[in-house]
Amino acid sequence: MNALIPERTKKNSLLREWNGPLTQDLVLNPGGFGLGKVPGRLQPTNTVDSVCGFCATGCSLRVHLKDGEGVNLSANPSYPVNIGMACPKGWEALRVLDAPDRATTPLLKDASGKLQAVSWETAASTFAAKFKEIQQKHGPDSLAWLGTGQITNEEFAFLGALGKFGMGIRHGDGNTRQCMATAVAAYKQSFGFDAPPYSYQDFEDSDVLVFVGANPCIAHPIMWQRVMRNPHNPEIIVVDPRRTETANSATQHYAIAPKSDLSLFYGIARELIERGQVKRDFVEQHTEGFEEFETFVQDYTLEKVSEESGLSIAEIERFVESIAAGKRVSIWWTMGVNQSYEGVRLAQSLINICLMTGNIGRPGTGANSITGQCNAMGSRLFSNTSSLLGGHDFLQDEHREKVAGILKIDVSKIPNENCWAYDQIVQGVEDGRIKGLWIIATNSAHSWIGQGRFREAVEKLEFLVVQDMYHSTETAQLADLVLPAAGWGEKEGTFINSERRIGRTRKVHKAPGQALSDFNIFRILANYWGCSDLFKDWRSPESVFKILTRITEGRPCDISGIDGYDLLVEKRGIQWPYRSEKMDGETHRSLFSDGVFYRKNGRAKFVFDHPKPLPEPVCSDYPYVLLTGRGTSAQWHTQTRTSKSDVLRKLYPKDAYVEVNVDDAKALGVSSGDCVVVSSRRGTVKAKAFVTPTVQAGQLFMSMHYAETNYLTKPDFDPYSRQPSYKHCAVRLSLPDSAAVQ
Known part of the structure; x- marks a missing residue:
């Protein structure tokens, strides 16, 4: 394709190609799954299954079709994640696609400051011209992007590769930094790789479940239903300052003082050691650093922890006794742990307890972070932000050479340093170092912490681009250019859920107006930037998925055994790793059953540090x-x-x-x-x-x-x-x- 496409007929032809005929690859089969592919012709079909695009539970929804278009939804009874259940968001997933404030055409701010409809040609050429001008004028650190956890793996990979390898934008991060970065860092330091070890079957196999800063009853309702299916009459323990919906249903609730949890779990570890609950054989054979940890926690006496947490000594002792009595203890956490100024060490305090008691690698056990967004796991592996594609490392020459070889690009195009994180990008905007910002499928002007500062900062930008489904978001209203994107149900691709299960999402609804999938928006921008030759093999989402399977080969997240979308449908989702049916073919798989972790010596590491003072304690003015x-x-x-x-x-x-x-x-x-x-x-x-x-x-x-x-x-x-x-x-x-x- 040419870098520029001035002819109206050629442009319209490309847009038809990229928006595509609806559900052109669905054919009826007895299982209700769309397995065949007949390009260019709509096939009669009754239903097709698609993984939900809201949270990271990863439910499969059965989309009921009329004349090839989704008109209703039901929960897929045969999918191993949700087993016929769905939450309110899932039931209404189709309804939100026809909202009157959908972005249906590119919008460009005119001289008076108002957003006006323009053609894709104008939008894409303006994007390229403005960003190149900023880059040439202010240098390589002057551009950045902020992404999401809501687009597909294939779109993540395209964004990350286009931004870094094609456009030379050094800094990019995603809103998954707001929810999952702590779990990522904790797992990497403790296990050697970002590896949530569990399967949802563990909700049903545990006899003690501990939820820390987690309210799955409303945040992940289908996961909570899996807990309710547990046949073992389990102890359900909730650690949360509030009496949440989950706490109300628990057998034990510990309403600790806010941010006293790190001290609490060090104290629990100390008591478990005192009571002889350490699995010494496991610790000696599969971990390192326990002796130092054992000495470290001696300071966290029952009296000290009681004073700091607000719990009585009797309550702490009951908590310890419940863990000690459990044969299959699992510890689960979400944002109450992750969204903390010392969240990594807090997550590791939970990991440490699981390691020392041997509650990992067996059914019903594990130190288990519950992911937030539908594809935050995909963002972690494929967005080219905190790690190089496929869980590789930007800092390792052999990793860069491997990825460059598979992508058929010069290795010099891959940065040999890590980029700025979300907060550093925002700080760069505030300081005037970043002059151009591209925001994709996230609403930063609502969600970013300390909102007033963020809004003041983006006013300093020379050019702000927002790519979203709706023109009405707080962030889109601040933009100089709005690119209209298709949403869930309007495009093809894959997501990865909390338990590492890769599932397929389907196109069952035509995007309104001129809105395009993020994948095809990236194709257009690559053309107008002049780097489309780098992506000549990136013809469709499935072609990119096959590239990604090759990139992961040899990594802990290896999915080289998945030869395409059909196998994902046939297997009803596949957990990574999946190197072959023989090696990784079970429906539910937890990690570390062999006691081998991903650090170079194969051992998990005890990581710990003393709690830090609150950044902003209460006072008489703010009590x-x-x-x-x-x-x-x-x-x-x-x-x-x-x-x-x-x-x-x-x-x-x-x-x-x-x-x-x-x-x-x-x-x-x-x-x-x-x-x-x-x-x-x-x-x-x-x-x-x-x-x-x-x-x-x-x-x-x-x-x-x-x-x-x-x-x-x-x-x-x-x-x-x-x-x-x-x-x-x-x-x-x-x-x-x-x-x-x-």
């Missing part, structure tokens, strides 16, 4: 701790999609709210439904009060789904993962007055 998290199972992140469903909107509050303890509300004269003001050192917002005993006195809770919340949060970051600490900051609560609010 409340603000906690944040998921609101309801009907909401997703910044509500970009879920707010488009009439059904889902009825299942959650329309406006921002703040949960207030009963005693605190009484002291302030506040009742449920009252308008209140929440202030931090970074902003002041209004919200409706919800008075409830589920939050402790001196604590408040606000849902992450409302833009108001992140005007309050404080930008602190874990030093190892660069993940933001959303879960704790100091705030004030008052009744409305003349204070300025957002």
